[in-house]
Amino acid sequence: MELTEARQKFIEAWGKLGSEWGINRTMAQVHALLLISPEALTTEEIMESLSISRGNANMTLRDLINWGLVEKQHKPGERKEYFFADKDVWNIARQVAKERRKRELDPVIKILDELSKVQGDAKDPAFKTFNKSVTDINKLAKNVDKTLETMIKADENWFWSSVLKIFK
Amino acid sequence: MELTEARQKFIEAWGKLGSEWGINRTMAQVHALLLISPEALTTEEIMESLSISRGNANMTLRDLINWGLVEKQHKPGERKEYFFADKDVWNIARQVAKERRKRELDPVIKILDELSKVQGDAKDPAFKTFNKSVTDINKLAKNVDKTLETMIKADENWFWSSVLKIFK
DNA sequence: ATAAACTTTCATTATATTTTGAAAGTTCGA
DNA sequence: TCGAACTTTCAAAATATAATGAAAGTTTAT
Numbered sequence: 001m002e003l004t005e006a007r008q009k010f011i012e013a014w015g016k017l018g019s020e021w022g023i024n025r026t027m028a029q030v031h032a033l034l035l036i037s038p039e040a041l042t043t044e045e046i047m048e049s050l051s052i053s054r055g056n057a058n059m060t061l062r063d064l065i066n067w068g069l070v071e072k073q074h075k076p077g078e079r080k081e082y083f084f085a086d087k088d089v090w091n092i093a094r095q096v097a098k099e100r101r102k103r104e105l106d107p108v109i110k111i112l113d114e115l116s117k118v119q120g121d122a123k124d125p126a127f128k129t130f131n132k133s134v135t136d137i138n139k140l141a142k143n144v145d146k147t148l149e150t151m152i153k154a155d156e157n158w159f160w161s162s163v164l165k166i167f168k
Numbered sequence: 169m170e171l172t173e174a175r176q177k178f179i180e181a182w183g184k185l186g187s188e189w190g191i192n193r194t195m196a197q198v199h200a201l202l203l204i205s206p207e208a209l210t211t212e213e214i215m216e217s218l219s220i221s222r223g224n225a226n227m228t229l230r231d232l233i234n235w236g237l238v239e240k241q242h243k244p245g246e247r248k249e250y251f252f253a254d255k256d257v258w259n260i261a262r263q264v265a266k267e268r269r270k271r272e273l274d275p276v277i278k279i280l281d282e283l284s285k286v287q288g289d290a291k292d293p294a295f296k297t298f299n300k301s302v303t304d305i306n307k308l309a310k311n312v313d314k315t316l317e318t319m320i321k322a323d324e325n326w327f328w329s330s331v332l333k334i335f336k
Numbered sequence: 337a338t339a340a341a342c343t344t345t346c347a348t349t350a351t352a353t354t355t356t357g358a359a360a361g362t363t364c365g366a
Numbered sequence: 367t368c369g370a371a372c373t374t375t376c377a378a379a380a381t382a383t384a385a386t387g388a389a390a391g392t393t394t395a396t
Contacts, residue, residue, distance in 0.1 A: 006286040022190045038293035089304040118174040125206035136257040150335040166330040167318040
């Protein structure tokens with residue numbers, strides 16, 4: 001396989017994985033493109049490479065910037081904006097973990113905390129079952145939350161050597 | 169808050185979280201309903217509870233069965249099928265991890281392995297950047313894979329006490 | 337063999353999400 | 367202050383995803 005084809009496959013695979021995990025396919029593809037681009041790219045180049053419209057490119061890049069995965073660059077003497085992706089995969093993983101935790105896990109934990117407090121008749125099977133499921137999910141969610149928090153703060157080598165050491 | 173309202177909130181929250189993570193909202197809601205139902209339910213009851221059509225209920229239940237989260241039950245002397253969800257939250261988490269690993273992570277790792285092998289000019293920045301990103305992502309993906317494999321096999325208490333011990 | 341009870345299918349419809357592109361907005365040099 | 371270069375917006379269109387429900391299929395008791 002040669003580079004051009006391989007790059008294409010990478011962009012496709014990343015887009016597919018993204019869409020399976022609730023991330024817009026185009027956003028994942030733009031990210032993939034920037035990940036394998038040694039230089040920062042202009043909006044034009046991204047539009048061209050992925051055959052997407054200006055509006056789509058613009059919004060997608062803004063989202064990527066909000067996710068902390070991409071940044072704008074300016075070249076001296078040029079008006080155009082260039083976009084560049086952090087290539088440190090551990091940083092990327094941490095950043096994604098951080099954002100998804102904030103946007104999705106935290107709100108759910110808040111609701112589960114409320115629902116855990118709901119009082120009811122200890123003899124009512126409907127209440128017992130509700131209470132058990134909610135409480136158990138809440139505990140699990142909090143364990144995940146703590147693990148993510150650690151990961152977000154952690155150094156990559158330390159993190160994986162600790163985790164994998166347990167499991168050997 | 170009383171039970172009826174709380175149940176409703178739980179179903180909503182679970183549906184929302186599911187849809188953010190690439191799982192059909194209705195599927196997550198049916199699962200939530202079964203999770204808080206002490207008894208197995210019929211298709212009719214599920215349709216009624218969630219205001220969904222027969223076809224939708226049928227397909228969603230089949231999917232949940234394929235995910236290993238729900239099973240059919242038969243009551244003696246009755247033709248009707250009843251549906252019941254495993255209430256063990258750790259089993260559920262493992263089952264979801266297992267399925268998503270198989271359906272999504274494994275195929276991606278396969279592609280990354282191929283792409284890691286692509287040869288190129290070590291002086292070409294395009295090749296160097298491509299190669300580094302692909303290789304690094306591949307390593308990360310394999311660490312995640314190993315961790316999931318361990319989790320899938322693990323006992324809940326052992327797993328969390330090991331993981332959280334590292335991070336205290 | 338029949339029919340009632342129940343389940344499954346799938347073409348059609350509905351909904352949700354994503355994309356487009358032209359117009360409006362902004363910035364900057366002359 | 368003007369206009370060229372560039373960016374952003376957003377209503378409308380396109381696409382993708384999910385839901386409906388009637389018809390077809392299946393099972394079982396008689």
